[in-house]
Amino acid sequence: MVAAGSELGFGKVFTDRMLFAEWREESGWGVARIQPYQPFSIDPAGMVFHYGQAIFEGLKAYRWQDGRVALFRPDMNARRFNQSADRLCLPPVPEELFVEGIARLVELEREWIPTAPGTSLYIRPVLMGVEAALGIRPADRCWFYVVLSPVGAYYRNGFAPTSIRVEDRYVRAVAGGTGEAKTGANYASSLRAGLKAKEQGFDQVLWLDGKEHRYVDEVGSMNMFFAYGDTIVTAPLSGAILAGITRDSVLSLARELGYRAEERPIEVGELLADIEAGRVTEAFGTGTAAVITPVGRLGYRERTIPVGDGGVGRVTQRLYDTLTGIQSGAVADPFGWLRFVGK
Numbered sequence: 529m530v531a532a533g534s535e536l537g538f539g540k541v542f543t544d545r546m547l548f549a550e551w552r553e554e555s556g557w558g559v560a561r562i563q564p565y566q567p568f569s570i571d572p573a574g575m576v577f578h579y580g581q582a583i584f585e586g587l588k589a590y591r592w593q594d595g596r597v598a599l600f601r602p603d604m605n606a607r608r609f610n611q612s613a614d615r616l617c618l619p620p621v622p623e624e625l626f627v628e629g630i631a632r633l634v635e636l637e638r639e640w641i642p643t644a645p646g647t648s649l650y651i652r653p654v655l656m657g658v659e660a661a662l663g664i665r666p667a668d669r670c671w672f673y674v675v676l677s678p679v680g681a682y683y684r685n686g687f688a689p690t691s692i693r694v695e696d697r698y699v700r701a702v703a704g705g706t707g708e709a710k711t712g713a714n715y716a717s718s719l720r721a722g723l724k725a726k727e728q729g730f731d732q733v734l735w736l737d738g739k740e741h742r743y744v745d746e747v748g749s750m751n752m753f754f755a756y757g758d759t760i761v762t763a764p765l766s767g768a769i770l771a772g773i774t775r776d777s778v779l780s781l782a783r784e785l786g787y788r789a790e791e792r793p794i795e796v797g798e799l800l801a802d803i804e805a806g807r808v809t810e811a812f813g814t815g816t817a818a819v820i821t822p823v824g825r826l827g828y829r830e831r832t833i834p835v836g837d838g839g840v841g842r843v844t845q846r847l848y849d850t851l852t853g854i855q856s857g858a859v860a861d862p863f864g865w866l867r868f869v870g871k
């Protein structure tokens with residue numbers, strides 16, 4: 529039995545089945561299978577444990593009131609998965625295996641998809657090197673698998689303003705590194721600053737660029753947007769930040785709704801001055817897990833600065849309602865973003 533939205537939390541419950549396929553250097557991909565959700569047996573010398581040769585993705589399925597089940601832009605996740613795979617020297621997963629395998633798995637598990645507002649079925653594909661060896665080189669044996677988790681909001685308070693601490697010592701990534709790949713190392717290296725932010729009463733960390741510590745990169749679980757009235761601004765894809773699929777969707781959606789949407793470098797000093805002067809009226813993050821999450825205050829060094837009135841802004845609310853409306857079938861999808869599962 530699936531819990532109601534507010535009780536679900538994020539990523540704590542998993543469904544009965546999983547998708548699994550093995551790749552071998554000598555023979556390529558074997559036949560993919562859907563099997564009971566179960567633990568793996570991997571040799572303690574498995575390369576993923578030592579050198580972290582692994583990537584993942586995150587996407588969602590929604591069960592509509594009419595019973596249909598929709599995936600949101602799975603082709604984009606398939607492409608980004610293979611870009612990450614290329615960066616980590618993992619074998620590409622054929623787009624058909626990725627998208628059709630997920631569609632078939634979700635169809636079988638459709639009863640697990642929660643229907644309360646703000647809930648969905650989170651889909652987590654993973655690819656990792658499992659060869660048992662200690663030399664540093666790409667593994668000759670890799671596993672691709674997908675697990676499913678019925679989820680509510682990623683952040684404890686749901687669609688409510690969060691607080692963010694701007695990190696000016698540690699860095700998440702540099703252009704040329706792995707910042708634009710969805711690999712666990714980016715998240716492991718974010719934990720120290722995350723704890724520091726929590727100790728200081730903030731929910732999350734806003735990363736600055738790794739070279740000058742001056743330009744806004746991303747939050748780790750989200751890309752960041754700032755609204756100057758009816759213009760929304762986000763950092764460009766510099767090579768160090770993740771090319772968020774929700775980020776891309778919000779840019780298109782904002783333009784469709786008549787807002788201006790800009791991708792340009794955001795210098796932190798100017799940003800804080802613009803927030804203090806009231807020129808920045810709203811801030812929000814975007815991500816598959818986070819959807820659109822309002823940001824109510826920013827901490828930088830000794831200062832804590834409220835954004836706008838610290839609540840949920842008008843633009844943020846409209847983008848959230850439209851995006852979640854498209855995903856849940858309440859609003860027409862002018863972009864062809866949905867891929868229905870089953871008949």
Ligand code: COI
Nearest residue numbers: 586587749815816817818
């Ligand atoms: C997602 O938004 O799907 C992510 O992978 C972020 C993760 C921190 C949950």
